[in-house]
Amino acid sequence: MQMPTLWAQLGSIMGSLMFLSAILKSFPPFSLIRGYLRVYTNRLTSRLSPYVRISISEYSGDCRAFSAIQTYLSDNSSRLANRLKDNFLRNTQNPLVLTMDDNEEISDEFHGINIWWVSVVKSHEMFLNLTFPKRHRDLITSQYLSHVIEEGKAIAARNRKIKLYTNLPGRGSNGLTSIDWKHVLFEHPASFDTLALRPEKKEEIVKDLVKFKNGKDYYAKMGKPLKRGYLLYGPPGTGKSTMIAAMANFLNYDIYDLELTSVENNMMFRKLLIGIESKSIMVIEDIDCSLNFTEKRKEKKEKKPEEEDEDDDYRKVTLSGLLNFIDGIWSALGGERIIVFTTNYVDKMDPALIRSGRMDKHIELSYCCYEGFKVLAKNYLDVESHHLFGRIDRLLKETEMTPADVVENLMPKSMEDDNESCLKRLIEALELVKEARSRKQEEEEKKEEDEGNRKDLSAEEEEGEETRNLMTLH
Numbered sequence: 001m002q003m004p005t006l007w008a009q010l011g012s013i014m015g016s017l018m019f020l021s022a023i024l025k026s027f028p029p030f031s032l033i034r035g036y037l038r039v040y041t042n043r044l045t046s047r048l049s050p051y052v053r054i055s056i057s058e059y060s061g062d063c064r065a066f067s068a069i070q071t072y073l074s075d076n077s078s079r080l081a082n083r084l085k086d087n088f089l090r091n092t093q094n095p096l097v098l099t100m101d102d103n104e105e106i107s108d109e110f111h112g113i114n115i116w117w118v119s120v121v122k123s124h125e126m127f128l129n130l131t132f133p134k135r136h137r138d139l140i141t142s143q144y145l146s147h148v149i150e151e152g153k154a155i156a157a158r159n160r161k162i163k164l165y166t167n168l169p170g171r172g173s174n175g176l177t178s179i180d181w182k183h184v185l186f187e188h189p190a191s192f193d194t195l196a197l198r199p200e201k202k203e204e205i206v207k208d209l210v211k212f213k214n215g216k217d218y219y220a221k222m223g224k225p226l227k228r229g230y231l232l233y234g235p236p237g238t239g240k241s242t243m244i245a246a247m248a249n250f251l252n253y254d255i256y257d258l259e260l261t262s263v264e265n266n267m268m269f270r271k272l273l274i275g276i277e278s279k280s281i282m283v284i285e286d287i288d289c290s291l292n293f294t295e296k297r298k299e300k301k302e303k304k305p306e307e308e309d310e311d312d313d314y315r316k317v318t319l320s321g322l323l324n325f326i327d328g329i330w331s332a333l334g335g336e337r338i339i340v341f342t343t344n345y346v347d348k349m350d351p352a353l354i355r356s357g358r359m360d361k362h363i364e365l366s367y368c369c370y371e372g373f374k375v376l377a378k379n380y381l382d383v384e385s386h387h388l389f390g391r392i393d394r395l396l397k398e399t400e401m402t403p404a405d406v407v408e409n410l411m412p413k414s415m416e417d418d419n420e421s422c423l424k425r426l427i428e429a430l431e432l433v434k435e436a437r438s439r440k441q442e443e444e445e446k447k448e449e450d451e452g453n454r455k456d457l458s459a460e461e462e463e464g465e466e467t468r469n470l471m472t473l474h
């Protein structure tokens with residue numbers, strides 16, 4: 001529905017009066033008259049008009065509310081507006097967002113009341129002008145506007161695409177190494193449904209995440225910052241990275257994959273940490289290796305003290321720097337943040353880093369269990385029961401195979417591969433692993449036995465020697 005024409009015409013009369021006043025502007029004695037003219041024409045139109053116009057500026061008030069209104073209108077504009085403006089938010093990796101063109105009009109309806117929105121740009125400032133019948137002023141200002149803001153926020157949350165950030169080193173304008181987050185859209189299909197894990201463990205993790213996500217009030221009451229730390233540990237190929245992807249998809253959080261080895265000093269580190277937005281998961285993979293690297297660099301430097309800067313200790317990324325960050329800076333920033341460390345060697349971890357309170361939850365990812373296999377069979381073969389499942393269950397109990405290896409054997413390799421042949425291939429692989437394992441066990445037992453025999457033999461020899469010595473003494 002178009003804005004009422006009578007009032008549009010009145011608007012054009014006003015425009016003419018404004019034009020007249022602009023001409024008068026060039027004559028200084030008339031500038032006063034011009035001012036009065038504007039005030040009175042505005043008053044006259046607003047008195048006579050049965051409509052009210054509210055103007056919302058992008059710079060006044062709550063900018064989040066403004067952007068929520070924009071989102072709401074953008075969503076509606078794809079249906080309602082005649083002309084659309086393609087607007088790539090920030091950069092081209094973001095999805096195409098359609099927004100209102102300048103001076104584009106959009107009509108909306110609320111409880112049967114017609115409302116018109118117009119976007120106007122004046123001196124680089126954007127305004128969203130809202131026109132509605134005067135008699136509904138209370139309803140529009142109290143209910144409609146909050147409805148638009150809430151709806152806009154909900155649309156933004158629904159359309160939010162997860163991003164994967166990585167810290168890539170580059171050269172700053174001063175020629176020095178600089179480091180910043182670069183992102184791509186994150187389109188990993190992993191979810192807790194497709195994760196091969198014991199159901200009770202899966203449930204426990206999901207519950208923990210839900211509690212965190214809904215825990216804003218609880219954390220505020222406790223005076224705790226809204227952050228949670230997880231340590232994922234287990235052999236390669238057991239799903240640590242896959243679980244991070246599942247967590248991000250579940251929470252709809254961005255991932256910040258921090259490559260610690262390319263962070264040269266604590267200043268850079270701080271800069272990166274401050275650049276991490278709320279609703280995010282910061283990941284440091286293979287934390288044992290990352291920290292070893294920095295420790296080694298420290299050792300190397302310590303050998304040449306003459307080369308060290310005065311504040312060198314401050315500049316290096318150290319374990320204590322990392323821990324300080326976890327305890328301090330980030331908490332002060334507010335927002336909802338999760339930190340995940342992964343390692344293949346939990347025993348090698350510095351106890352200070354993993355002591356309780358630092359990482360809230362330690363999650364072990366281990367070899368594939370039968371329940372995990374069933375999830376993988378459903379994911380990759382779309383099969384939920386099969387006469388070979390029983391044999392696979394027994395073999396998985398007798399031997400150890402990572403979910404990654406199960407996937408590798410289970411995946412169809414050609415068009416001729418059917419469920420039976422895929423499952424048989426997995427059985428063969430499991431039997432090979434089992435055989436290799438029992439051979440290794442036998443070899444170890446034999447080695448132990450040989451060592452035992454050798455020890456007995458040398459003990460006997462020693463005993464014989466002692467007896468001979470005693471005999472010569474006598």
Ligand SMILES: Nc1ncnc2c1ncn2[C@@H]1O[C@H](COP(=O)(O)OP(=O)(O)OP(=O)(O)O)[C@@H](O)[C@H]1O
Nearest residue numbers: 194195196235236237238239240241242403404407
């Ligand atoms: N628990 C699992 N559930 C489902 N798929 C899995 C699981 N573990 C491994 N996979 C499969 O194996 C591949 C490798 O797993 P992933 O990269 O998550 O292992 P990882 O534990 O992070 O290994 P690494 O220690 O080498 O980083 C995944 O792409 C996925 O296909």
Ligand SMILES: [Mg+2]
Nearest residue numbers: 240241242285
């Ligand atoms: Mg990994």
